[in-house]
Amino acid sequence: MSAIIAAALLIVGSIFCLVAAVGMLRLPDTLIRMHAATKAGTLGTGCILAAEAVVAGELGTTLRAAAVIVFLLLTAPVGAHLIGRAAYHRGIYLFRKTWIDELGACLQKAPADVSKRPPEGGEQG
Amino acid sequence: MIIDGQTALQAASRLALVLLIVSAAIAFIRLVRGPQAADRVVALDLIAVLIVAFLAAYAIHSGDASFLDVAIAYALVAFLGTVALSRFLLRSRRRRTTEEKR
Numbered sequence: 001m002s003a004i005i006a007a008a009l010l011i012v013g014s015i016f017c018l019v020a021a022v023g024m025l026r027l028p029d030t031l032i033r034m035h036a037a038t039k040a041g042t043l044g045t046g047c048i049l050a051a052e053a054v055v056a057g058e059l060g061t062t063l064r065a066a067a068v069i070v071f072l073l074l075t076a077p078v079g080a081h082l083i084g085r086a087a088y089h090r091g092i093y094l095f096r097k098t099w100i101d102e103l104g105a106c107l108q109k110a111p112a113d114v115s116k117r118p119p120e121g122g123e124q125g
Numbered sequence: 126m127i128i129d130g131q132t133a134l135q136a137a138s139r140l141a142l143v144l145l146i147v148s149a150a151i152a153f154i155r156l157v158r159g160p161q162a163a164d165r166v167v168a169l170d171l172i173a174v175l176i177v178a179f180l181a182a183y184a185i186h187s188g189d190a191s192f193l194d195v196a197i198a199y200a201l202v203a204f205l206g207t208v209a210l211s212r213f214l215l216r217s218r219r220r221r222t223t224e225e226k227r
Contacts (some may be wrong), residue, residue, distance in 0.1 A: 002130070004134075006136075006137075007133045010134075010137045014182070015144065017175055018144050018151075021148035021171065024167070025154055025155050030151045030163045037170060038170075041171050041174040041178075042174065045175075047182045048182050051181075051182075051185060052169065055134065063192070064193045064194070064197065065181070065193060068181070071201075075204040078204075083170065086166075087161075089215060
């Protein structure tokens, strides 16, 4: 029974990864591509690691698979935040239908260069 | 007809390996084509996540759980690489603005 569950998790996870890759190829601009990559990629990898945890059925392997899942869930948002911030400050091309640009409005209100301001509240540029 | 669990698992893991390789190839197309440097960094990040998934699927396929340790180490290194590349993007922009001001 556990083998069947693991097989289903494997198929679902790899299809999520495939969707992430197709979204990476087809979506129109960098920030929208990041949406596909981080969400579907993390979910797909999480499903495949859960399949490994199910199929092993012993404590050590399950804990290691859970550790990888937790690590991915912790680092994927941080990495996506860093890439998105760097890309926006570098001046990327935005999709022509983009109609909300809150960071741009913020920067116009306070036009000082973010990376040169002294670090506030632990954030550094 | 009763499906044998181990046979289904072997077939599923083989299919998963093929699908992951195909996704990595598709992401590689974006890595080559990406018009801006940020696109390439995002594609590299996705390829790293796909490699972690591939290592997990290969751990199931081969029945050797020690590939999970490789996946842990690779996820760590890939995160560090992503952070370094995004810092590099910010820094290269900063140098360009100081050159423009001169």
